[in-house]
Amino acid sequence: MSDLEYSLHEGVATLTLNRPEARNALSGDMRVAFARLVPQLAADKSVRAVILTGAGGAFCAGGDLRGMAESRPTATIESWRDRMRDVQPWMRQLVELDKPLIAAVDGPAFGAGFSLSLMADFVVATPRARFCLSFMRVGLVPDFAAMYTLPRVVGVQRAKELMLSAREVAADEALRLGLVMEIVPAESLMDRAGALARSFVGASPLATSLIKRSVGMSLASDLSTLLSTEANDQAMCFETPYQAEAVQRFLNKRPAMFQWPAAVGKDKE
Structure with a gap:
């Protein structure tokens, strides 16, 4: 052990x-x-x-x-x-x-x-x-x-x-x-x-990583830096196959790949 x-x-x-x-x-x-x-x-x-x-x-x-x-x-x-x-x-x-x-x-x-x-x-x-x-x-x-x-x-x-x-x-x-x-x-x-x-496991690895990174740097950055970071990060996410499939799932009323679990004791929506 x-x-x-x-x-x-x-x-x-x-x-x-x-x-x-x-x-x-x-x-x-x-x-x-x-x-x-x-x-x-x-x-x-x-x-x-x-x-x-x-x-x-x-x-x-x-x-x-x-x-x-x-x-x-x-x-x-x-x-x-x-x-x-x-x-x-x-x-x-x-x-x-x-x-x-x-x-x-x-x-x-x-x-x-x-x-x-x-x-x-x-x-x-x-x-x-x-x-x-x-x-x-x-x-x-x-x-x-x-x-x-x-x-x-x-x-x-x-x-x-x-x-x-x-x-x-x-x-x-x-x-x-x-x-x-x-x-x-x-x-x-x-x-x-x-x-x-x-x-x-069903989330976009890129979006997850970029959100964590940007929030981590937010308190040490100014507004201009974070707005620039948002623009760059969003552009990268738009180009991923994950994002294209996620949009198609939404338009076709199919279940999303990323689903946050309902809180304990509450019914899933």
């Missing part, structure tokens, strides 16, 4: 953090596996969407504090800096992944686990989900790209409050803050994440 399990089924890849005895805290082996698998996911055109989840009723408890404590006697500022820089290439690839990333969160998402959930495009959680940027409790700053992602999700003031207070956020508050898109029963979590992921 690997600390990070990988599966691929009909275009949907699933990454499962698999250290339930440690609430899926990030081990060295897990970091190595992420470094190997994330570039693979990014390059594999057969992967149309990715689900990130945790085993055993927990998402991820964060960094391995015991391992950090054991490393302290021989560690230096340079070695700690290198430790962080070693994981940044795959973290950047995960944030910039050109296919949808869905985080399925049950139980604690603490520290770097919270940061991992923030990398996702959509977060589906159970009522048992709890989020906490716990770094201040151990005298550290948030990492795993949280300095970039969190202010973009909740705004600067709320991001400072969550980082500096290191307080715990329950699922219902996470939904109100926009940290979570939906709350579903625990027994429905993977079914719902799977339904969201599978919807993108």
Whole structure:
């Protein structure tokens, strides 16, 4: 058994953090596996969407504090800096992944686990989900790209409050803050994440990629840049066979290839 399990089924890849005895805290082996698998996911055109989840009723408890404590006697500022820089290439690839990333969160998402959930495009959680940027409790700053992602999700003031207070956020508050898109029963979590992921198997890969890229750059761009980007991206999409077929399906009153799944508990339209 690997600390990070990988599966691929009909275009949907699933990454499962698999250290339930440690609430899926990030081990060295897990970091190595992420470094190997994330570039693979990014390059594999057969992967149309990715689900990130945790085993055993927990998402991820964060960094391995015991391992950090054991490393302290021989560690230096340079070695700690290198430790962080070693994981940044795959973290950047995960944030910039050109296919949808869905985080399925049950139980604690603490520290770097919270940061991992923030990398996702959509977060589906159970009522048992709890989020906490716990770094201040151990005298550290948030990492795993949280300095970039969190202010973009909740705004600067709320991001400072969550980082500096290191307080715990329950699922219902996470939904109100926009940290979570939906709350579903625990027994429905993977079914719902799977339904969201599978919807993108029928989507235009180009349009999906361009939307993610443009939204990602929107807060650092001006209006003129984004209008130019829209024009270029739309022109590329107009030239794809996918778009031509999608229009014909609409005109002929045939089902669309891309269908967003209805919310849990609601009838499909």
